[in-house]
Amino acid sequence: VDAPIKLNGLSLGGPGSGKGTQCANIVQHFSYTHLSAGDLLRAEIRSGSEVGSMIQSMISEGRIVPSEITVKLLCKAMEESGNDKFIIDGFPRNEENRIIFENVAKIKPAFVLFFDCPEEELERRIMNRNQGREDDNLETIKKRFKVFVESTLPIVSYYESKGKLRKINAAKPSQEVFEEVKYVFASET
Ligand code: UP5
Ligand code: MG
Secondary structure, eight states, rough: OOOSSSSSEEEESSSSHHHHHHHHHHHHSSSEEEEHHHHHHHHHHHHHOOOHHHHHHHHHHOOOHHHHHHHHHHHHHHHHHHHHHEEESSOSSSSHHHHHEEEEEEOOOOOEEEEOOOOHHHHHHHHHHHOTTTOSSHHHHHHHHHHHHIIIHHHHHHHHTTEEEEEEEETHHHHHHHHHHHHHHHHHO
């Protein structure tokens, strides 16, 4: 088995839990590159590529895009970054994602941040965001949350069973959440 070459942390949590916000804070304080799987997929839609329209229809339904597409985008972004330390945001989202990530991209995370936040607060944050994301409407938010509970929470439990989970109370103000994040990073890096 290949030893992991790169130092990776994952950022997982429900839709609107603050993954992106906290990753932006992380890159200002630590020498990590932030890769958001969702941002990479949205960039692929904007590029007008062949797979873009398929990705778009899946995101607007809150469904998980096939692993090979997301893994390819992540690997390409890792290569292009020139860095060897990554915080990967919003991936893996299901068991298939995780297995392909570990077996094809040969990436095993060193630690997993889990941003824990109640559904009502997630809904409130997303409905206030107003950045024109196609999936930021009440109907799709419900679907995203359901997919999170059914497909992503089992992955969170998996990492917990491996002793890699760093659970963070994400229901607090952003700056307070970041204090917890910094505490985790101080012991991991
Ligand atoms: N905010 C943040 N922190 C706050 C705090 N502590 N207190 C109050 N407000 C706070 O934050 C959301 C909003 O809340 C912002 O307005 C922020 O200012 C505020 P953000 O940091 O954006 O949260 P985040 O967890 O990043 O929310 P996001 O909506 O990005 O999460 P999702 O997981 O839903 O979105 P993502 O982009 O990862 O995925 C979108 C879709 O892409 C998925 O549904 C899926 O269809 C597809 N996808 C895949 O198929 N595969 C993948 O691997 C990844 C995505
Ligand atoms: Mg995000």
